[in-house]
Amino acid sequence: MTGHDATPxxxxxxxxxxxxxxxxxxLGGKDNYPVDEEMGRQLLAIEPRIPIMARANRAFMHRAxxxxxxxxxxxxxxxxxGIPTAPNLHQVAQQIAPDARIVYCDNDPIVLAHAEALLVSTPExxxxxxxxxxxxxxxxxxRAREALDFTRPIALSLIAxxxxxxxxxGAYELVDRFMDALPSGSYLMLSHGTGQFTRENADEADDLYKKSGITLALRDRHEVERFFHKLELVEPGVAVLDTWHPELGEPVEGQEDFQPMPGFGAVARKA
Structure with a gap:
């Protein structure tokens, strides 16, 4: 496997x-286009606190x-x-475990264009x-088997x-197929947007996404829990993003005024 797998x-x-x-x-990045900013602004008109949500989601990934x-x-x-934003997952993991091995995967060519930022590993x-x-x-x-040892635990990260x-x-079936391929002792780390607390805003956002050809499938807590039906959830289970082990990270500025945060996060282990 190489870091620059070109496809059609x-x-x-x-x-x-x-x-x-x-x-x-x-998140304040520069790797986007006018069409992305235009829709981003339209979504901000529906929910001005989306940037707080984005930062809280990323903070959950760091803590998990x-x-x-x-x-x-x-x-x-x-x-x-997604587009690299420091610290990336490998930087967080390798700060604790310099020998950690990470495989990143995305279908957006712009991520491929910035893959070099994702490939700066520790020597170990x-x-x-x-x-x-x-x-x-x-x-x-x-292709992940070329870089990871599938006889040892692997954490599958599905963030936002x-x-x-x-x-x-087949969202649920996809998760099952990935986890079925991983050995015992592996984990699923997942975050997911929800409309459970802001139904009217969620419906407006859904309509806007549909007009742009993007399917939005916001799920409630019970529906998110279904992704873990074969796994052992780590306490506190499927939790509102900012309440999942907050002691492992720094609070996101503004999240105290955005309650409840319209997203869930969880980690679970494969027995």
Missing amino acids: SSRIDTSKPHPARMYDWW TRWLAGQGVRQFLDIGT GSTEYLQADVRDPETIIE LLHFVPDED
Whole structure:
């Protein structure tokens, strides 16, 4: 596996907004296009606190990665990586465990263009990048085997990804297929947007995404819990993002005024 796996879909489409590039814009990044900023602003008109949500989601990833590394996990498969924003998952993991090995995966060509930022590993560990879609788990698993040892525990990271995969696309089955391929002692780290607390705003956002050709599948707590039906949830289970082990990170500025945070996060172990 190389860090620059080109595919026929490697052309960047700047005519349509892309969730990863809007996320980058909300975080103050520069790797986005006018079409992403335009839709990003339209969503801000519906919910002005989206940038706080984006930062809280990223903070959850940092805390969950620290927790996993503290449990002895040394391998991570991160699908739906997004545009690099320091610290990335490998930087968080390798700060605790310099020998950690990370495989990043995304289907957006702009992430491929910035893959070098994802591939700066410690000498003891490694980072790799592959371009593929979460809906193709067999390809991802096959190529991840080139860098990860599938006889030892692996943490599967699905951060802010599955709310773009509707039930019709087999969201639950996809997670099962990934976890079935991982050995005992592996983990699932997941965050997911919800409309459970802000139904009217969620419906407006859903309509806007549909007009842009993007499917939004916000799920409530019970629906998010279904992703873990074969696994052992780590306490406190499926929790509102900022309440999942807050002691492992720094609070996000403004999140105290954004309650409840419209997103869930959880970590679970495969027995």
